[in-house]
Amino acid sequence: MSSYTQLVNTSHPLAPDYIPRDLVAVNIPFDAPLGCSKRMLRRQAAEAAEELFDRSLSMNLSLFGISGYRSYKRQIQLNTGSPYVAPPGASEHQTGLALDVSCPAVSLELIEDFANTAEGQFLRDYAPLYGFILRYPKGKEKITGYAWEPWHIRYVTKSLALYLSLTGMTLEEYHSI
Numbered sequence: 001m002s003s004y005t006q007l008v009n010t011s012h013p014l015a016p017d018y019i020p021r022d023l024v025a026v027n028i029p030f031d032a033p034l035g036c037s038k039r040m041l042r043r044q045a046a047e048a049a050e051e052l053f054d055r056s057l058s059m060n061l062s063l064f065g066i067s068g069y070r071s072y073k074r075q076i077q078l079n080t081g082s083p084y085v086a087p088p089g090a091s092e093h094q095t096g097l098a099l100d101v102s103c104p105a106v107s108l109e110l111i112e113d114f115a116n117t118a119e120g121q122f123l124r125d126y127a128p129l130y131g132f133i134l135r136y137p138k139g140k141e142k143i144t145g146y147a148w149e150p151w152h153i154r155y156v157t158k159s160l161a162l163y164l165s166l167t168g169m170t171l172e173e174y175h176s177i
């Protein structure tokens with residue numbers, strides 16, 4: 001079982017046969033059919049996501065899960081050379097700790113405009129309180145190797161998420177200390 005704070009990127013890929021053993025369906029609004037593996041995260045991340053979404057509901061926001069767990073095989077099918085799509089093994093979605101999120105104001109799309117919505121701003125401000133970081137921030141593209149993704153959150157535990165948000169560090173920078 002990989003750790004909650006594990007670094008996964010093109011130079012730190014997961015094994016092709018790595019499948020988290022504690023995947024569960026996340027009980028949040030999802031733009032994916034019931035039973036779809038996209039709706040799954042590791043148990044602790046799933047519980048944190050449910051608390052984060054409950055908080056957003058209490059503020060009358062409308063967040064939707066778009067994509068959680070993604071298998072190595074599925075990542076092979078998706079790998080089109082797009083700057084948003086990681087090569088197989090290098091996707092955080094294989095950890096079961098990453099979740100793409102969107103909202104109706106941007107038609108549930110994964111686009112930069114999401115950052116300007118009330119939901120996108122909520123995600124940026126509140127995700128760390130529940131153990132998630134915005135994993136691919138603006139201005140850190142050279143360090144993460146990824147384009148800015150205001151919709152992609154990664155569970156790293158509450159203490160690390162707060163530490164990273166207070167210091168402005170990426171997971172890459174944290175692991176190279």
Ligand SMILES: [Zn+2]
Binds near residue numbers: 100152153
């Ligand atoms: Zn993502």
